[in-house]
Amino acid sequence: MRDVALVTGAGSGIGLEIVRALFRRGVRVLGVALGQSELDDLAREARESGAQLDTLAIDLTQAGAVEQVLSHAAAGGLQVRTLVNCAGIGLYGEHLSLDDAAVARMVALNIGALTELSTKLARSMVARGHGQILNVASTAAFQPLPRLCAYSATKHYVAAFTLGLAEELRGTGVSVSLLCPGTTNTPFIQSAGIASGTRTNRLAQRLSMTPEDVAQAAMSALDGPRGFVVAGRLNRAHYALSRLLPPRALMRAFERVTRATS
Numbered sequence: 001m002r003d004v005a006l007v008t009g010a011g012s013g014i015g016l017e018i019v020r021a022l023f024r025r026g027v028r029v030l031g032v033a034l035g036q037s038e039l040d041d042l043a044r045e046a047r048e049s050g051a052q053l054d055t056l057a058i059d060l061t062q063a064g065a066v067e068q069v070l071s072h073a074a075a076g077g078l079q080v081r082t083l084v085n086c087a088g089i090g091l092y093g094e095h096l097s098l099d100d101a102a103v104a105r106m107v108a109l110n111i112g113a114l115t116e117l118s119t120k121l122a123r124s125m126v127a128r129g130h131g132q133i134l135n136v137a138s139t140a141a142f143q144p145l146p147r148l149c150a151y152s153a154t155k156h157y158v159a160a161f162t163l164g165l166a167e168e169l170r171g172t173g174v175s176v177s178l179l180c181p182g183t184t185n186t187p188f189i190q191s192a193g194i195a196s197g198t199r200t201n202r203l204a205q206r207l208s209m210t211p212e213d214v215a216q217a218a219m220s221a222l223d224g225p226r227g228f229v230v231a232g233r234l235n236r237a238h239y240a241l242s243r244l245l246p247p248r249a250l251m252r253a254f255e256r257v258t259r260a261t262s
């Protein structure tokens with residue numbers, strides 16, 4: 001069996017940059033994403049740079065998808081030594097106006113697939129006595145966010161699940177880490193429904209980090225010893241404020257900013 005880092009969301013944005021950062025470390029990657037064409041581009045890039053890459057295009061919101069990923073890895077003789085759960089989607093807007101099926105898909109991806117992959121792979125990592133899991137949450141995990149209620153709730157789940165699991169697995173040889181990026185310059189903002197041209201979109205772009213910088217923070221989270229990394233100085237200040245102020249204060253501030261800039 002060959003060791004591999006399984007990265008979900010490998011086709012775009014932060015996940016893609018995490019794959020590139022792992023390539024630079026000489027790590028073999030199994031990249032998982034929704035679309036085949038993004039993975040084909042990544043495979044071309046890997047061939048040109050001599051990096052080792054396996055890919056799987058799959059919709060992780062579908063029942064049985066995680067089992068298919070694990071079977072694909074096993075069939076290719078790959079043993080997952082590192083898991084990076086980065087695939088995630090957002091939905092911006094008044095909650096009652098959102099499409100119910102889209103909300104269910106977001107929950108299935110951000111919570112369901114991440115939990116199932118973490119659980120199943122953690123079991124085999126603990127049995128081997130080593131392994132790494134990195135789950136990507138968001139600064140949206142620091143307080144509830146109006147107009148991002150359900151998205152923010154999924155990221156609260158990711159944070160609570162990851163930090164709790166990290167504590168349970170302390171001393172097993174398996175490290176479990178949490179990465180919280182803030183707004184990052186990827187297709188995510190547009191796909192979440194924050195339309196370009198709106199002031200909210202411009203504000204998000206202005207505050208954005210690059211996905212390359214977030215991927216560096218992901219590498220620090222993997223390298224430890226801290227199992228909890230907030231990417232970027234501004235986001236760390238946001239985290240500190242969220243510990244000091246009552247959640248309602250930040251929530252109201254966010255509500256006012258997004259109402260004024262939509």
Ligand SMILES: NC(=O)c1ccc[n+]([C@@H]2O[C@H](COP(=O)([O-])OP(=O)(O)OC[C@H]3O[C@@H](n4cnc5c(N)ncnc54)[C@H](OP(=O)(O)O)[C@@H]3O)[C@@H](O)[C@H]2O)c1
Pocket residue numbers: 008009010011012013014015032033034035036038058059060061086087088089090109136137138139180181182183184185186187188189191
């Ligand atoms: N960008 C931000 O402002 C921001 C801020 C905080 C946290 N985050 C978090 O960071 C993570 C990565 O976001 P990003 O900004 O890199 O977004 P992105 O550029 O839109 O990338 C999302 C990735 O997830 C994959 N994906 C989407 N739906 C999927 C599905 N049903 N099954 C399998 N894969 C699926 C996409 O596949 P394709 O490549 O095939 O489309 C893509 O590779 C997410 O968890 C997000 O919540 C992002």
